[in-house]
Amino acid sequence: MSDVSSEPKRRGIRRQRSIYQVHYCIKRRDDEVMAKPLLAPATPLEIQAYSLQVAGHRSTDDTKYLGLLQCNNGTILKPIIKEAQKREVDFYDRISRSNDADLVELRSSIPKYFGCKKYTYNGHEQEYIILEDLSERMLEPCIMDVKIGKRTWDPLATETKIKNEQSKYAACKQQFGFCIPGFQVYKLSTGKLHKYNKDYGKRLHGHTVTDAIRNYLNGIGTPLCRALLLQFLSELWKIQKWARRQSALRLYSTSLLLVYDAARLRDCCGAPENTGPRIPCRPATLPLPRRRSSSIHSMHSISSGSNFSGQISAKGPVYHKVHSVPISCMTTAQNSFSPPPPINSPWNDALKRISQNHSAEHNYEDKLCKIKMNYRAMLDQLSYDSPTPNPWGTVKVIDFAHAFFNEEDERELDDNFREGIDNFVEIFECFLRETDDQVI
Incomplete structure (x- = not known):
């Protein structure tokens, strides 16, 4: 009898080799190799002049640009030109870390602040305040700057500065407690951009002030859009409530920045037709809210x-x-x-x-x-509660170069700012009453 077992000899498991190992003699690796994702190339930062600026400083020569700059990362660069701009940096730094109830409440009504940094533009290096771009991702951004308060000069202003401020927008400021340095609007019927500068704003008084706001809202000759008015009023009422009780700040020459997307307005209410009125408030193309926030x-x-x-x-x-x-x-x-x-x-x-x-x-x-x-x-x-940071209509408080913090022993209401806000909100409330027929 043979000592050799009759059972067939077992062969080891044959491991397949890749074509690269066969033809290029690459040794098989026994250790586990984890696939690593390729890093996407970082998009270089691009800076250009902010073409949507409707008020404020502009360029004065070919080398030093004094206006706003726009970055492709969703931020706006505001140059630090004078000592007042340094005070604005102090304002943003202080409000970002403050625990004061009035200042904490204000945070949600101002643009997001990302610090300061030096940039070179047109061969000139300058330090800038970095703020969020409220018009980001808007196809047809309509922007209005509204300066709040009859008094637009701070306690440190010289006599010359005071007289200069008193003479600007005098009729509008005395009647309404605010003025309109400029705005731009895309007309729904044509899609063309119309700009109105400070020279136009200085001529506004009486009913021409409300007409200018109606023009900005694309409501000349057509019904106003109730959905847009409600978006603005929801923010304006929040700012008004804050202004009526806050005592931490005195605000001079501070503005409201109103921004909305005319492309979304056209989608909501339709473009005006020559043969009939605009269809009021079609369902907006917004996703359903993930969570209902407080009404x-x-x-x-x-x-x-x-x-x-x-x-x-x-x-x-x-x-x-x-x-x-x-x-x-x-x-x-x-x-x-x-x-x-x-x-x-x-x-x-x-x-x-x-x-x-x-x-x-x-x-x-x-x-x-x-x-x-x-x-x-x-x-x-x-x-509406969405991860998208910018709705298609919003209001923010901007320009704090002339903001002063009150000490604990001198806290009082800012009647100058409150009066301007109240009058501006009242105009929007009158507009909203005009659209009551859209509710049925």
Whole structure:
């Protein structure tokens, strides 16, 4: 008998070699090799003159540029020219680290601040304040600069400076407590950009002031867009509430910067036609909100438990009381179901009014659709929460070169800034009342 086992001889597992190992004699590696992602090449920083600047300093010669610069990383560079700009740097540094309640509340109403840095432009090196670009990703940015306050000179101003400031925009400042140094707007009908500089702003007084704001909102000869007005007012009411109670700051020559995208306005309300009025407030192409934030009523009355109705009275926003609805359960003993009471909703009155005044043969479906669209638009605009940093209409407080902090023993309300804000908000509230028919 043979000592050799009859079982076949086992062969080791043959490992496949790649074509590179076969043809190029590359040794197989037994250690685990982890794939590493390739690093995308960093986009070089590009700086150019900010073409959308509507007010402020501009270039004076070929070498030293005094205006705003724009970066391709979503920031704006504001040059530090005078001692006042250094005070503005101190303002941003202090407010970014302050625990004062008034200053913390203001943070959400000013542009994001990214520090200071030196840049070279046109062969001239200069230090700049780095701020967020509010018009980033807007296709047709419409921008308005509104300087707030009858008094636009600070306590350190010279007599010459005071007289110069008193003479500028005098009629508008005395009547409204603000002035409009400039704005630009893309017309919905043509898509062309129209610019209005400080010479135009100095001539504004009386009804021409409200006409200029209406022009900026693309509301000349066509209905104003309620969705856009609500976006602006939601921010303006927040700034107004802050101004009415804050005592930490005295603001001189500070501005509101209003920005909206005319391309999104056209998508929301449509371009005006020659044959008829603009369709008011089509559903905006916004994604559904991921989370519902506090409605605007909470900024005015925390304890009221009410919701903003979309209406404005002489005393301010109007709210509707929301009542809870008890729900009845099934009664198993009688094998019957007791339905819940009817829901007390603002929709009920609107639908009843339409049913009584209009038949299905006329515009019932059209008005019902309009109610739904406006309800959706109001929820989107007042409760919209998105990772996108810039909505298509917003307001921020800017220009703090003449801002002064109050010491603890001298804190008082800033009536100069508050009065200008109140008058500006009142104009927008009047505009909103004009669009009440869009709510039905």
